[in-house]
Amino acid sequence: MIKNGIYTTCILFIMLLGVGKLARASDPWKTLQERFDKAPPVVEQKAGVKRQDPWARLRKIYLPFSIEQETAALRGSKDARRISLYLTKTLERYGNLIEETSKRFEIPEEIIGAVIMVESGGNPEAEAGTSSAKGLMQTISGTFLAARQGLMAQGIHVENDPFNPRSSIFTGSWYLDKMYRQAAVDKRKDIGERHYIASWRYPLEYYYAGPAYGKKKDDLVIVYAGGREMVINKSAYSKKVLNWARLIRRAG
Numbered sequence: 001m002i003k004n005g006i007y008t009t010c011i012l013f014i015m016l017l018g019v020g021k022l023a024r025a026s027d028p029w030k031t032l033q034e035r036f037d038k039a040p041p042v043v044e045q046k047a048g049v050k051r052q053d054p055w056a057r058l059r060k061i062y063l064p065f066s067i068e069q070e071t072a073a074l075r076g077s078k079d080a081r082r083i084s085l086y087l088t089k090t091l092e093r094y095g096n097l098i099e100e101t102s103k104r105f106e107i108p109e110e111i112i113g114a115v116i117m118v119e120s121g122g123n124p125e126a127e128a129g130t131s132s133a134k135g136l137m138q139t140i141s142g143t144f145l146a147a148r149q150g151l152m153a154q155g156i157h158v159e160n161d162p163f164n165p166r167s168s169i170f171t172g173s174w175y176l177d178k179m180y181r182q183a184a185v186d187k188r189k190d191i192g193e194r195h196y197i198a199s200w201r202y203p204l205e206y207y208y209a210g211p212a213y214g215k216k217k218d219d220l221v222i223v224y225a226g227g228r229e230m231v232i233n234k235s236a237y238s239k240k241v242l243n244w245a246r247l248i249r250r251a252g
Helices: 002-027 028-038 055-060 067-074 077-104 110-118 143-155 163-185 199-208 235-249
Strands: 043-046 049-052 220-223 228-233
Touching: 028 043, 049 077, 067 077, 077 110, 077 163, 077 235, 110 163, 110 199, 110 235, 143 163, 163 199, 228 235
Parallel strands: none
Antiparallel strands: 043 049, 220 228
Protein backbone atom coordinates (compact mmCIF):
# COMPACT_ATOMS: atom_id res chain seq x y z
CA MET A 1 0.00 0.00 0.00
CA ILE A 2 2.87 2.32 0.87
CA LYS A 3 4.52 1.40 -2.42
CA ASN A 4 1.29 2.21 -4.26
CA GLY A 5 1.14 5.57 -2.49
CA ILE A 6 4.72 6.40 -3.42
CA TYR A 7 4.06 5.31 -7.00
CA THR A 8 0.95 7.51 -7.21
CA THR A 9 2.82 10.47 -5.74
CA CYS A 10 5.61 10.09 -8.29
CA ILE A 11 3.11 9.94 -11.16
CA LEU A 12 1.35 13.09 -9.90
CA PHE A 13 4.70 14.89 -9.55
CA ILE A 14 5.67 13.98 -13.14
CA MET A 15 2.26 15.14 -14.37
CA LEU A 16 2.64 18.47 -12.56
CA LEU A 17 6.03 18.96 -14.16
CA GLY A 18 4.45 18.32 -17.54
CA VAL A 19 1.67 20.82 -16.85
CA GLY A 20 4.26 23.39 -15.82
CA LYS A 21 6.13 22.89 -19.06
CA LEU A 22 2.94 23.19 -21.07
CA ALA A 23 1.97 26.39 -19.26
CA ARG A 24 5.34 27.93 -19.96
CA ALA A 25 5.22 26.79 -23.57
CA SER A 26 1.81 28.43 -24.00
CA ASP A 27 3.30 31.86 -23.32
CA PRO A 28 5.84 32.52 -26.10
CA TRP A 29 6.95 35.83 -24.59
CA LYS A 30 8.02 34.12 -21.33
CA THR A 31 9.86 31.52 -23.37
CA LEU A 32 11.68 34.28 -25.23
CA GLN A 33 12.59 35.95 -21.94
CA GLU A 34 14.04 32.67 -20.67
CA ARG A 35 16.08 32.30 -23.85
CA PHE A 36 17.12 35.93 -23.54
CA ASP A 37 18.42 35.35 -20.00
CA LYS A 38 20.43 32.31 -21.11
CA ALA A 39 21.80 33.83 -24.31
CA PRO A 40 25.45 34.93 -24.32
CA PRO A 41 25.83 38.72 -24.13
CA VAL A 42 26.20 40.77 -27.29
CA VAL A 43 28.47 43.76 -26.88
CA GLU A 44 29.01 47.06 -28.64
CA GLN A 45 32.46 48.63 -28.67
CA LYS A 46 33.05 52.33 -28.32
CA ALA A 47 36.25 54.12 -27.36
CA GLY A 48 37.76 50.77 -26.40
CA VAL A 49 35.00 50.00 -23.88
CA LYS A 50 32.90 46.85 -24.11
CA ARG A 51 29.35 47.10 -22.87
CA GLN A 52 26.36 44.80 -23.13
CA ASP A 53 23.52 45.67 -25.53
CA PRO A 54 20.49 43.66 -24.33
CA TRP A 55 18.26 45.03 -27.08
CA ALA A 56 20.52 43.45 -29.69
CA ARG A 57 20.30 40.12 -27.87
CA LEU A 58 16.52 40.18 -27.67
CA ARG A 59 16.29 41.27 -31.29
CA LYS A 60 18.25 38.18 -32.33
CA ILE A 61 15.86 35.95 -30.42
CA TYR A 62 12.52 36.99 -31.85
CA LEU A 63 13.20 38.26 -35.37
CA PRO A 64 11.14 36.08 -37.74
CA PHE A 65 13.73 36.47 -40.49
CA SER A 66 17.44 37.07 -40.72
CA ILE A 67 19.15 40.43 -41.20
CA GLU A 68 20.37 39.16 -44.57
CA GLN A 69 16.83 38.27 -45.69
CA GLU A 70 15.55 41.63 -44.51
CA THR A 71 18.27 43.52 -46.39
CA ALA A 72 17.61 41.50 -49.54
CA ALA A 73 13.87 42.10 -49.20
CA LEU A 74 14.44 45.86 -49.17
CA ARG A 75 16.18 45.45 -52.52
CA GLY A 76 13.19 43.56 -53.89
CA SER A 77 14.27 39.92 -53.48
CA LYS A 78 11.92 36.94 -53.45
CA ASP A 79 11.75 37.29 -49.64
CA ALA A 80 10.17 40.76 -49.87
CA ARG A 81 6.56 39.61 -50.23
CA ARG A 82 6.87 36.87 -47.60
CA ILE A 83 8.34 39.25 -45.01
CA SER A 84 5.91 42.04 -45.84
CA LEU A 85 2.95 39.68 -45.52
CA TYR A 86 4.26 38.33 -42.21
CA LEU A 87 4.42 41.83 -40.74
CA THR A 88 1.02 42.95 -42.04
CA LYS A 89 -0.67 39.67 -41.05
CA THR A 90 0.60 39.99 -37.48
CA LEU A 91 -0.67 43.58 -37.28
CA GLU A 92 -4.08 42.81 -38.80
CA ARG A 93 -5.94 42.56 -35.50
CA TYR A 94 -4.72 46.04 -34.50
CA GLY A 95 -5.58 47.58 -37.87
CA ASN A 96 -8.45 49.80 -36.70
CA LEU A 97 -6.47 51.13 -33.73
CA ILE A 98 -3.43 51.84 -35.89
CA GLU A 99 -5.57 53.64 -38.46
CA GLU A 100 -7.29 55.72 -35.76
CA THR A 101 -4.08 56.81 -34.04
CA SER A 102 -2.38 57.42 -37.38
CA LYS A 103 -5.06 59.94 -38.34
CA ARG A 104 -5.20 61.58 -34.92
CA PHE A 105 -1.44 62.05 -34.48
CA GLU A 106 -0.43 62.30 -38.15
CA ILE A 107 1.95 59.37 -37.94
CA PRO A 108 2.18 56.96 -40.89
CA GLU A 109 0.40 53.69 -40.14
CA GLU A 110 3.54 51.86 -41.25
CA ILE A 111 5.63 53.62 -38.59
CA ILE A 112 3.20 52.74 -35.79
CA GLY A 113 3.00 49.15 -37.03
CA ALA A 114 6.77 48.83 -37.32
CA VAL A 115 7.29 50.15 -33.77
CA ILE A 116 4.81 47.55 -32.51
CA MET A 117 6.64 44.76 -34.31
CA VAL A 118 10.14 45.84 -33.30
CA GLU A 119 9.16 46.51 -29.68
CA SER A 120 6.96 43.51 -28.94
CA GLY A 121 6.63 41.32 -32.02
CA GLY A 122 2.91 42.13 -31.90
CA ASN A 123 2.44 40.49 -28.49
CA PRO A 124 0.26 42.68 -26.20
CA GLU A 125 1.54 40.82 -23.12
CA ALA A 126 5.19 41.66 -23.83
CA GLU A 127 7.10 42.86 -20.79
CA ALA A 128 10.76 43.89 -20.71
CA GLY A 129 13.02 42.29 -18.14
CA THR A 130 15.36 45.28 -17.87
CA SER A 131 12.86 48.13 -17.40
CA SER A 132 9.18 48.88 -16.72
CA ALA A 133 8.37 48.77 -20.46
CA LYS A 134 5.17 46.88 -21.21
CA GLY A 135 2.69 46.17 -23.96
CA LEU A 136 2.69 46.44 -27.73
CA MET A 137 4.68 49.67 -27.91
CA GLN A 138 6.72 49.04 -24.73
CA THR A 139 6.07 52.36 -22.99
CA ILE A 140 7.73 52.61 -19.58
CA SER A 141 5.60 53.39 -16.53
CA GLY A 142 6.41 57.12 -16.38
CA THR A 143 5.78 57.62 -20.08
CA PHE A 144 2.53 55.65 -19.94
CA LEU A 145 1.28 57.81 -17.07
CA ALA A 146 2.25 61.08 -18.79
CA ALA A 147 0.72 59.94 -22.08
CA ARG A 148 -2.51 58.88 -20.41
CA GLN A 149 -2.81 62.27 -18.71
CA GLY A 150 -2.04 64.03 -21.99
CA LEU A 151 -4.68 62.00 -23.78
CA MET A 152 -7.27 62.72 -21.10
CA ALA A 153 -6.56 66.44 -21.54
CA GLN A 154 -7.55 65.94 -25.19
CA GLY A 155 -10.74 64.16 -24.18
CA ILE A 156 -9.40 60.69 -24.98
CA HIS A 157 -9.81 58.03 -22.30
CA VAL A 158 -7.69 54.89 -22.28
CA GLU A 159 -7.62 52.14 -19.68
CA ASN A 160 -4.92 52.31 -17.03
CA ASP A 161 -3.44 49.09 -18.36
CA PRO A 162 -0.33 49.07 -20.58
CA PHE A 163 -1.16 45.52 -21.70
CA ASN A 164 -4.43 46.72 -23.21
CA PRO A 165 -3.79 47.08 -26.98
CA ARG A 166 -5.80 50.30 -27.28
CA SER A 167 -4.04 51.85 -24.28
CA SER A 168 -0.61 50.85 -25.54
CA ILE A 169 -1.13 52.03 -29.12
CA PHE A 170 -2.68 55.34 -28.07
CA THR A 171 -0.05 56.14 -25.41
CA GLY A 172 2.82 55.00 -27.63
CA SER A 173 1.56 57.06 -30.57
CA TRP A 174 0.99 60.09 -28.33
CA TYR A 175 4.59 59.84 -27.14
CA LEU A 176 5.96 59.28 -30.65
CA ASP A 177 4.13 62.42 -31.82
CA LYS A 178 5.66 64.30 -28.89
CA MET A 179 9.13 63.07 -29.87
CA TYR A 180 8.57 64.22 -33.46
CA ARG A 181 7.75 67.70 -32.20
CA GLN A 182 10.76 67.70 -29.88
CA ALA A 183 13.14 66.59 -32.64
CA ALA A 184 11.81 69.42 -34.81
CA VAL A 185 12.39 71.92 -31.98
CA ASP A 186 15.94 70.57 -31.64
CA LYS A 187 16.36 71.23 -35.38
CA ARG A 188 17.42 67.69 -36.16
CA LYS A 189 18.13 67.31 -39.85
CA ASP A 190 15.88 65.35 -42.18
CA ILE A 191 12.73 66.15 -40.19
CA GLY A 192 10.50 66.43 -43.24
CA GLU A 193 6.78 66.15 -43.72
CA ARG A 194 5.08 63.64 -41.46
CA HIS A 195 3.83 61.30 -44.18
CA TYR A 196 7.39 60.49 -45.30
CA ILE A 197 8.77 57.40 -43.56
CA ALA A 198 12.31 58.84 -43.64
CA SER A 199 11.15 61.86 -41.60
CA TRP A 200 10.81 59.65 -38.52
CA ARG A 201 14.44 58.64 -38.00
CA TYR A 202 15.20 61.07 -35.18
CA PRO A 203 11.74 60.94 -33.56
CA LEU A 204 12.23 57.17 -33.35
CA GLU A 205 15.62 57.59 -31.70
CA TYR A 206 14.06 59.99 -29.20
CA TYR A 207 11.29 57.45 -28.61
CA TYR A 208 13.81 54.69 -27.98
CA ALA A 209 16.37 56.52 -25.86
CA GLY A 210 14.33 59.45 -24.51
CA PRO A 211 14.69 63.09 -25.65
CA ALA A 212 17.77 63.82 -23.51
CA TYR A 213 19.74 60.91 -24.98
CA GLY A 214 18.01 61.13 -28.35
CA LYS A 215 19.47 64.54 -29.16
CA LYS A 216 23.02 63.43 -28.43
CA LYS A 217 25.06 63.02 -31.62
CA ASP A 218 26.58 59.67 -30.69
CA ASP A 219 24.77 56.55 -31.86
CA LEU A 220 25.76 54.61 -28.75
CA VAL A 221 24.58 56.05 -25.45
CA ILE A 222 24.75 54.76 -21.90
CA VAL A 223 21.40 54.52 -20.15
CA TYR A 224 20.36 53.20 -16.76
CA ALA A 225 17.46 50.79 -16.36
CA GLY A 226 16.57 48.65 -13.39
CA GLY A 227 19.67 49.86 -11.58
CA ARG A 228 21.91 48.62 -14.38
CA GLU A 229 24.07 50.45 -16.87
CA MET A 230 23.46 49.57 -20.51
CA VAL A 231 24.65 50.75 -23.89
CA ILE A 232 21.96 51.16 -26.55
CA ASN A 233 22.35 51.83 -30.25
CA LYS A 234 19.92 54.54 -31.39
CA SER A 235 20.61 54.35 -35.11
CA ALA A 236 20.31 50.55 -35.14
CA TYR A 237 16.85 50.92 -33.61
CA SER A 238 15.63 53.66 -35.96
CA LYS A 239 17.02 51.81 -38.98
CA LYS A 240 15.20 48.65 -37.94
CA VAL A 241 11.87 50.45 -37.53
CA LEU A 242 12.23 52.39 -40.79
CA ASN A 243 13.14 49.23 -42.71
CA TRP A 244 10.16 47.35 -41.35
CA ALA A 245 7.90 50.34 -42.07
CA ARG A 246 9.04 50.26 -45.71
CA LEU A 247 8.35 46.53 -45.89
CA ILE A 248 4.88 47.05 -44.42
CA ARG A 249 4.17 49.81 -46.94
CA ARG A 250 5.33 47.52 -49.74
CA ALA A 251 2.67 44.98 -48.75
CA GLY A 252 0.00 47.66 -49.12
